[in-house]
Amino acid sequence: MIRIGKLAHQSQVSRDTLRFYEKHGLITPSARTDAGYRLYAESDIKRVGFIVSAKKVGFTLNEIQQLLQLEVTKDIKSCQDVKEFVDHKIQLVNEQLTETRRIKKSLETLSEACCGGDEPATQCTILDTLNR
Amino acid sequence: MIRIGKLAHQSQVSRDTLRFYEKHGLITPSARTDAGYRLYAESDIKRVGFIVSAKKVGFTLNEIQQLLQLEVTKDIKSCQDVKEFVDHKIQLVNEQLTETRRIKKSLETLSEACCGGDEPATQCTILDTLNR
DNA sequence: CTTGACTCTGGACTATACTCTAAGGTTTAT
DNA sequence: ATAAACCTTAGAGTATAGTCCAGAGTCAAG
Numbered sequence: 001m002i003r004i005g006k007l008a009h010q011s012q013v014s015r016d017t018l019r020f021y022e023k024h025g026l027i028t029p030s031a032r033t034d035a036g037y038r039l040y041a042e043s044d045i046k047r048v049g050f051i052v053s054a055k056k057v058g059f060t061l062n063e064i065q066q067l068l069q070l071e072v073t074k075d076i077k078s079c080q081d082v083k084e085f086v087d088h089k090i091q092l093v094n095e096q097l098t099e100t101r102r103i104k105k106s107l108e109t110l111s112e113a114c115c116g117g118d119e120p121a122t123q124c125t126i127l128d129t130l131n132r
Numbered sequence: 133m134i135r136i137g138k139l140a141h142q143s144q145v146s147r148d149t150l151r152f153y154e155k156h157g158l159i160t161p162s163a164r165t166d167a168g169y170r171l172y173a174e175s176d177i178k179r180v181g182f183i184v185s186a187k188k189v190g191f192t193l194n195e196i197q198q199l200l201q202l203e204v205t206k207d208i209k210s211c212q213d214v215k216e217f218v219d220h221k222i223q224l225v226n227e228q229l230t231e232t233r234r235i236k237k238s239l240e241t242l243s244e245a246c247c248g249g250d251e252p253a254t255q256c257t258i259l260d261t262l263n264r
Numbered sequence: 265c266t267t268g269a270c271t272c273t274g275g276a277c278t279a280t281a282c283t284c285t286a287a288g289g290t291t292t293a294t
Numbered sequence: 295a296t297a298a299a300c301c302t303t304a305g306a307g308t309a310t311a312g313t314c315c316a317g318a319g320t321c322a323a324g
Contacts, residue, residue, distance in 0.1 A: 053264065054262050058232075071259050071262075074256065078249065079248050079249050079251050079252075079256045080250060081253060082259060083246045086239055086243045089239055093239060096232055097233070097236060100229050104225045106188070106189040107218055110218055111215055115215075117211050118210050118211075121213060124214045129185070130182050130185045131178060132181070
């Protein structure tokens with residue numbers, strides 16, 4: 001059983017973040033010392049690792065909570081359940097990608113129409129476009 | 133001079149949003165009635181249009197504030213200034229795009245390694261991967 | 265036995281962009 | 295004249311993901 005500082009160091013997150021995750025139901029230390037210090041067991045450490053990994057692939061904390069539900073109840077869940085969850089997230093990411101690409105194109109169109117020269121911007125095509 | 137409700141309707145934003153923009157220095161009505169009602173002049177209406185257009189191409193409110201600065205002082209600004217601003221934003225969008233693509237790929241790798249079948253998820257490659 | 269490192273809690277603060285509510289005043293239409 | 299529609303302000307709430315701080319308690323080492 002380790003204390004919060006050590007876990008924070010090991011997991012490369014801050015103590016505050018661990019407490020924040022706890023407040024949001026992602027990880028609860030298995031025990032406390034008499035003085036109230038959090039004590040994390042091996043399984044807790046793994047759980048934090050899971051959270052960190054899931055963050056790295058783009059899951060939100062909310063999604064991670066659902067993933068942890070799947071992980072904990074994996075014996076009554078199927079691979080299909082897990083894969084569907086991931087595929088749903090891929091869909092969301094694709095939608096975001098589409099929107100960001102649209103924005104990129106709009107901006108590029110804006111930029112390309114502009115001479116970018118020393119001229120005063122009184123007739124700048126960018127400003128003109130935004131004014132319509 | 134029109135009141136907030138009409139402007140909101142015309143500009144397709146809520147009254148609250150207009151007041152929110154005002155609080156954040158994006159748009160201030162040119163006048164007020166004796167009763168304190170906001171009165172928007174033609175130039176104010178244009179300004180809101182500018183804000184809405186800029187939002188549509190992905191600028192944040194903070195960036196729009198800077199853009200409005202450029203717009204208002206356009207006679208002492210060059211096309212270069214404006215274009216540089218847009219090009220900088222394109223860079224930011226490109227970085228976001230790169231990150232979102234990375235996430236997409238990670239998720240796809242995760243998904244592809246999973247059988248997605250009826251099997252219990254006890255050996256699910258997705259959960260296994262996140263546990264490392 | 266005291267100093268420094270560590271931990272606790274609760275709550276404020278950051279950034280982004282609103283949205284909603286309460287309690288009241290004003291204007292317009294009937 | 296009165297009701298509906300519109301407007302005002304201040305402030306709280308939403309979602310996301312933390313970060314920081316104060317004031318206090320705990321623990322290990324010299």
